[in-house]
Amino acid sequence: MTRVCVIGAGLAGLAAADALATGGLEVNVLEARNRVGGRVWSERLETGALIERGGEFLTYGYDATERVAALVGCELVGMGIRYPDRRLHPDPGIDRDAALLAAAAVEAVATADPERAAIDVLDAEVADPAIRELFASRIQSATAHPIGDLEAGFLLGVSYLMKNGECRRIRGGNQELARGLAARLGDSVHLRTPANAVSQDASGVQVATADGQVAADVVVVAVPVPLLRALTFDPPLPGAVVDALAGVRMSVAAKLAVPLRAAAAADAVMSVPGRYWAYTTPCDEIGGRTVGSWAGSTPVVAALQATNGPATWIAGIRELWPELDLDESGAVVTTWLDDPWAQGAYSVLMSRDPDEPSLLATPVGRIVFAGEHTSPDWSGTIEGALRSGERAAADVLQLVRSS
Ligand SMILES: Cc1cc2nc3c(=O)[nH]c(=O)nc-3n(C[C@H](O)[C@H](O)[C@H](O)COP(=O)(O)OP(=O)(O)OC[C@H]3O[C@@H](n4cnc5c(N)ncnc54)[C@H](O)[C@@H]3O)c2cc1C
Incomplete structure (x- = not known):
């Protein structure tokens, strides 16, 4: 029987492993953490509220997510907010139709010249400074990367960000997707087992861990880019692949969850100048008694002093959304x-x-290779991770067939 070793029990690795095990291959999944799910991490606060510490919003076109949810018996539920169609604070009074028109103009230029600086395109194409700032703020927040460091190609997401559909979460937490896949794989998933090195020759693959070598015919490497760069490969990966990996930027983001003393209706508010936003949802499963907040990109995370604890960020939320009764x-x-x-x-x-x-x-x-970074049009998302896992499983089967 063909043996496959999968490194990483995030959604990408688990989706690949599940498809391969279903296809009759012998699969072992090595996971460094003491849990599955990777960057999808659901937790209960002491209040009983369910929060998402990582990947949260399931938006439009999440077909693989819906497939996996159905496979593992999970239900997608509406969050009551329209990602990320938010109230703006302070409210510059932007006309939605004017913003959509501006988004179309920006996207036309970005399509023609994706490598141009994003900020130049915004300056040239968006006359209204409030709309320009809104676009800059939204793209910076969504990519979790400073707008000044992005190319125009990233502006192609502007109208997607203005879409009005409700976003969703998995009932019981997004991590249920990972737990459901892991349950199907049973004792093939090995927690607390980081892989250090991968060597291959004509006869097979060896994956080195602190507990010894795992032998396989094929390996699926489904770890985030910085960890992929840190793995030792023998023979080394081709120079072009190493260069491509070196060129991948990683975004910087933090999340805050604060219990509320009084329930709040589902809503979302964005600080356009602060470039962060906050939201309430019944998906906290205790009746909207939690406010979540997202800070994307190094300058925003630094301004909110997220690495020093919640105090500065909470002060920002109080100003942004004074109606909420926060239990800090x-x-x-x-x-x-x-x-x-x-x-x-x-x-x-x-x-x-x-x-x-x-x-x-x-x-x-x-x-x-699998992982969100290998997904051509869904990188940086839960959907991209799952799609990449499905694609990686197909790649493995192709390799097996051709060997
Ligand atoms: C704060 C935050 C918010 C997000 N919000 C959203 C959102 O709202 N909507 C959305 O769609 N997406 C969101 N995402 C993105 C989404 O969560 C990720 O794209 C997706 O979960 C990545 O899955 P993955 O399997 O590619 O990687 P991971 O989930 O990182 O899985 C990789 C696994 O490999 C393990 N690993 C690493 N190195 C080794 C090693 N050497 N040996 C063994 N195991 C190893 C890791 O522990 C991890 O479990 C968010 C991400 C973050 C961090």
Whole structure:
């Protein structure tokens, strides 16, 4: 029987493993943490509120997510907010139709010249300073990367960000997707087992862990880019792949969750100048008694002093949303740059044509890659992780068939 070793029990690795096990292959999944799910991490506060410390919003076109949810018996539920169609604070009184028109103009220029600086395109194409600032703020927040460091290709998401559909979460927490896949894989998932090195030759693959070597015919490497760069490969990965990996920027993001003393209706408010936002949802499963907040990009995380605890951020929320009755004693901040098994939030990659070959997703001998960063048009998302896992499983089967 063909043996496959999967490194990483995030959604990408688990989706690949599940498809391969279903296809009759022998699969072992090595996971460094003491839990599955990786950057999807659901937790209960002392109040009983369910929070998402990582990937949260399931928006439009999340087909693979819906497939996996159905497979593992999970239900998607509406959050009552329209990601990320938010109230703005202070409210510059932007006309939605004017903003949509401006978004179309920006996207036309970005399509023609995706490598131009994003900020130049905004300056040239958006006459209204309030709309310009809104776009800059939204793109910076969504990519979790400073707008001044982004190319125009990233502006192609502007009208998507203005869409009005309700966003969703998984009932019981998004991590249920990972737990459900892991349950199907049973004792093939090995927690607290980081892989250190991968070697391959004509006869197979060896994956080195602190407990010894795992032998396989093919390996799926489904770890975040910084951890992929840190793995030792023998023989080394081709120079072009190493260069492509070196060029991937990782975003920086943090999340805050604060219990509320009184229930709040589902709503979302964005600080346009502060470039962060906050939201309430019944998906906290205790009746909207939690406010969540998202800070994306290094300057925003730094301004909110997220790495020093919740105090500065909470002061910002009080100003942004004075109606909320915050119980700051139960606040939880999650930062991802200092997470040893993520080392950042997600990859900052421009969407590509899915039919265009990508070096990050191309097998190297017996090594197949998965992970959000290998998804051409869904990088940085839960959907991208799951799609990449499905694609990686197909790559493995192709390798097996051709060997
Ligand atoms: C704060 C935050 C908010 C987000 N918000 C959203 C959102 O609202 N909507 C959305 O769609 N997406 C969101 N995302 C993105 C989404 O969560 C990720 O794209 C997705 O979960 C990545 O899955 P993955 O399997 O590619 O990687 P991961 O989930 O990181 O899985 C990789 C796994 O590999 C393990 N690992 C690493 N190194 C090793 C090693 N050497 N050996 C063994 N195991 C190893 C890790 O512990 C991890 O479990 C967010 C992410 C973050 C961080």
